[in-house]
Amino acid sequence: MVKQNYSVELHGVTKSFDNTQVLKSIDMELEKGKFYTLLGPSGCGKTTILRIIAGFTKASSGQVLIDGTEVTRVAANQRKVNTVFQDYALFPHMNIFDNIAFGLSVKGVDKATIKEKVSEMLRLVRLEGFEERYIDALSGGQKQRVAIARALINEPDVLLLDEPLSALDLKLRTDMQYELRELQRRLGITFVFVTHDQEEALAMSDWIYVLNNGEIVQSGTPVDIYDEPINRYVADFIGESNIVDAKMIEDYRVEFVGHTFDCEDGGILSGEAVEVVIRPEDVEITSPEAGQLIAKVDTQLFRGVFNEVIAYDEDNNEWMIHTTKKVETGSRIGLRFGPSDIHVMRFNESEEDFD
Ligand code: ATP
Numbered sequence: 001m002v003k004q005n006y007s008v009e010l011h012g013v014t015k016s017f018d019n020t021q022v023l024k025s026i027d028m029e030l031e032k033g034k035f036y037t038l039l040g041p042s043g044c045g046k047t048t049i050l051r052i053i054a055g056f057t058k059a060s061s062g063q064v065l066i067d068g069t070e071v072t073r074v075a076a077n078q079r080k081v082n083t084v085f086q087d088y089a090l091f092p093h094m095n096i097f098d099n100i101a102f103g104l105s106v107k108g109v110d111k112a113t114i115k116e117k118v119s120e121m122l123r124l125v126r127l128e129g130f131e132e133r134y135i136d137a138l139s140g141g142q143k144q145r146v147a148i149a150r151a152l153i154n155e156p157d158v159l160l161l162d163e164p165l166s167a168l169d170l171k172l173r174t175d176m177q178y179e180l181r182e183l184q185r186r187l188g189i190t191f192v193f194v195t196h197d198q199e200e201a202l203a204m205s206d207w208i209y210v211l212n213n214g215e216i217v218q219s220g221t222p223v224d225i226y227d228e229p230i231n232r233y234v235a236d237f238i239g240e241s242n243i244v245d246a247k248m249i250e251d252y253r254v255e256f257v258g259h260t261f262d263c264e265d266g267g268i269l270s271g272e273a274v275e276v277v278i279r280p281e282d283v284e285i286t287s288p289e290a291g292q293l294i295a296k297v298d299t300q301l302f303r304g305v306f307n308e309v310i311a312y313d314e315d316n317n318e319w320m321i322h323t324t325k326k327v328e329t330g331s332r333i334g335l336r337f338g339p340s341d342i343h344v345m346r347f348n349e350s351e352e353d354f355d
Helices: 046-054 096-106 111-124 140-152 170-187 198-204 222-227 232-237 349-354
Strands: 008-017 020-030 035-039 061-066 081-084 158-162 190-195 207-212 215-220 242-250 253-256 259-262 273-278 284-286 293-302 307-313 318-323 332-336 343-346
Touching (some): 035 046, 035 198, 096 111, 096 140, 111 140, 140 158, 215 222, 232 242, 232 343, 253 273, 284 318, 307 332
Parallel strands (some): 158 190
Antiparallel strands (some): 008 061, 207 215, 242 253, 242 273, 273 343, 284 332, 293 332, 307 318
């Protein structure tokens, strides 16, 4: 059998600064041409992982492979990897042409080739005609595109992007999300994108690694992670959710708030204490008679396309519901959930670390 060559592999990578361990045995296998996101709160180790892949930071232990070749001890400039930094790290005293040409100029590539390649990059990021401009005369989105062009001109196999959209306002950020994703698809390069913004991660990625305290907590497609968060930390971090204490009755039956419900989770011991997570958009509001649970509406906020309703059930659990139905504040309502909307999460030991 032919061994699959991954674009990037990390095997048992750890990192300590002084005596503090910031990465605890990270394992990742990134396929060529996919869009990966490292998602987690500030300080969880995302940038450190990127720097270890790039070769700017040395792992304390473990191996790094690029295209199937071990590079753990190979210098950054010898790796076919480029990085787009959060602040873009562009050269303000150079014009756009020279900024983009930089990587080829230092390698001593001839002028005609450089001119041709820079033009190609300017076309790619839709900045033709901007060659002579200086960095200060560009908008945030344009600077971001120059930074990407400057990284891509070196024809990397892997592009690392460290929160490249965080300096942009919301509208531009959304536009750039589409542009980056489209660019990645067109070029077929492996992207490793760092963000602490869960919506950005869900919108852009083929595969997400959710990190906390220097560990991978869960990895999967955006849909997997959104629909089947492995524990409370992931459920809380990825979107709004209702999380309620529950008990497994038998395969595909779970009990909470004194009622039993059909679900799609099995293979858990009968009687085991679990939690269920239900997304606000998966809760259906009915009349009290038709409800599986009865709740009282406490507050509501108009969110444009939906109403956000906060209600309390008979056990005083808080429910957030996204609905297009009109309800009266203070009224009694019924709540219903389909079996596929109830996601059972097991408690696990490592969860204690997630405070
Ligand atoms: P952010 O989103 O805030 O950039 P991050 O998830 O990228 O955070 P890292 O920058 O990887 O986190 O940092 C992980 C931990 O390692 C932090 O606690 C940080 O203080 C620490 N750290 C990072 N670099 C160094 C260093 N050179 N020396 C000492 N500690 C460091």
